[in-house]
Amino acid sequence: MWALMQAAPVGMPPSSSPSPSPTSASTRASADIRQHEAAVPSNTPKPENAVTVAVSSRVMFRTEREQKVFEQKGVEEYLRYQIEHENEPFAPGPAFPFVKALETVNARLRELYPQSEELFDIVLVTYNHAHVGIRLINTINHHNLFIERFCMTGGSSPIGYLKAWHTNLYLSADADKVREALAEGIAAATMFMPEKLTEVSESQLRVAFDGDAVLFSDESERIFKAHGLDKFFEHERDNEDTLLDHGPLKGFLEALGKLQKKFYAKGQRLDCPIRTYLVTARSAASSGIRALKTLRAWGLEIDEALFLAGAPKGPMLEKIRPHIYFDDQMFHVEGAAEMGTVAAHVPYGIAQKHNPKQKSSVGK
Numbered sequence: 001m002w003a004l005m006q007a008a009p010v011g012m013p014p015s016s017s018p019s020p021s022p023t024s025a026s027t028r029a030s031a032d033i034r035q036h037e038a039a040v041p042s043n044t045p046k047p048e049n050a051v052t053v054a055v056s057s058r059v060m061f062r063t064e065r066e067q068k069v070f071e072q073k074g075v076e077e078y079l080r081y082q083i084e085h086e087n088e089p090f091a092p093g094p095a096f097p098f099v100k101a102l103e104t105v106n107a108r109l110r111e112l113y114p115q116s117e118e119l120f121d122i123v124l125v126t127y128n129h130a131h132v133g134i135r136l137i138n139t140i141n142h143h144n145l146f147i148e149r150f151c152m153t154g155g156s157s158p159i160g161y162l163k164a165w166h167t168n169l170y171l172s173a174d175a176d177k178v179r180e181a182l183a184e185g186i187a188a189a190t191m192f193m194p195e196k197l198t199e200v201s202e203s204q205l206r207v208a209f210d211g212d213a214v215l216f217s218d219e220s221e222r223i224f225k226a227h228g229l230d231k232f233f234e235h236e237r238d239n240e241d242t243l244l245d246h247g248p249l250k251g252f253l254e255a256l257g258k259l260q261k262k263f264y265a266k267g268q269r270l271d272c273p274i275r276t277y278l279v280t281a282r283s284a285a286s287s288g289i290r291a292l293k294t295l296r297a298w299g300l301e302i303d304e305a306l307f308l309a310g311a312p313k314g315p316m317l318e319k320i321r322p323h324i325y326f327d328d329q330m331f332h333v334e335g336a337a338e339m340g341t342v343a344a345h346v347p348y349g350i351a352q353k354h355n356p357k358q359k360s361s362v363g364k
């Protein structure tokens with residue numbers, strides 16, 4: 001499958017979907033692809049060596065207008081619209097600053113390790129047909145992005161391809177696809193169109209994680225939901241030396257840690273272009289020790305750990321200014337988004353069984 005996808009990254013959907021009939025647009029697409037491929041650096045990493053981040057075109061770029069055409073007028077009208085507008089680049093979407101920051105880290109890694117394949121590798125995932133690929137390529141060139149891999153599924157699910165690509169993180173606007181990816185063991189999160197965006201660092205990638213049901217499993221969250229806060233504190237104290245099980249995003253933190261160590265090995269710990277944060281509603285004294293001991297036992301260094309003891313996360317995240325923040329609870333995602341943070345929802349664990357919009361004074 002990998003060979004097939006390498007051979008046909010854009011011009012053909014990699015599934016058994018019917019191929020589009022040849023048109024002047026697809027001829028131009030081939031020319032664009034050749035031009036694009038010529039610009040691909042020779043050390044494009046193999047997927048098993050790279051940290052692969054798959055991003056759907058709907059969160060990478062703003063495509064609301066096109067979505068509306070598709071929903072209101074159907075697929076044929078939509079394809080016609082895309083071809084008519086193929087020279088108009090899409091505006092940046094919520095994942096755009098994050099992807100830009102990944103590229104900044106890659107540039108630093110290439111300086112230090114010119115031959116290494118341990119880099120971020122970005123895959124643009126779209127359900128679209130090849131006609132829309134031209135507009136996407138034009139957009140990528142317009143924004144000076146180095147996205148070398150496309151996964152155009154022509155309407156079918158990308159999850160099988162994500163596995164073949166050894167995907168370390170999948171970001172999408174489609175919550176069902178995100179759940180499907182999580183069920184397959186792929187770190188994944190749903191992104192939303194923000195109304196307000198805080199400016200983020202251009203030289204340092206900042207990634208912030210919630211603890212329970214994101215880096216860790218939801219076992220402690222279950223105690224809290226079933227028996228309340230006091231029982232939760234008691235449980236965490238009693239189990240202080242028992243490691244928490246891993247959650248869906250642990251692997252991505254691990255991948256970030258692997259790249260961070262490459263900077264440390266060159267004496268760039270203080271100037272590392274990757275910084276990670278734990279932003280948890282746990283409180284330091286009563287339930288923080290277990291979280292920190294678990295991370296230490298996993299061999300994962302998190303640069304900053306913030307124990308908020310139930311305080312809202314939005315104001316803290318506003319100070320951190322991460323490129324992305326992951327949380328399993330929608331009210332934290334919404335609270336962060338209201339203050340301008342790009343927050344992504346990890347639909348995993350016991351919290352999904354409760355009303356996702358419910359407010360909680362504890363905010364665990």
Ligand SMILES: [Mg+2]
Pocket residue numbers: 210211212213214327328329364
């Ligand atoms: Mg949580």
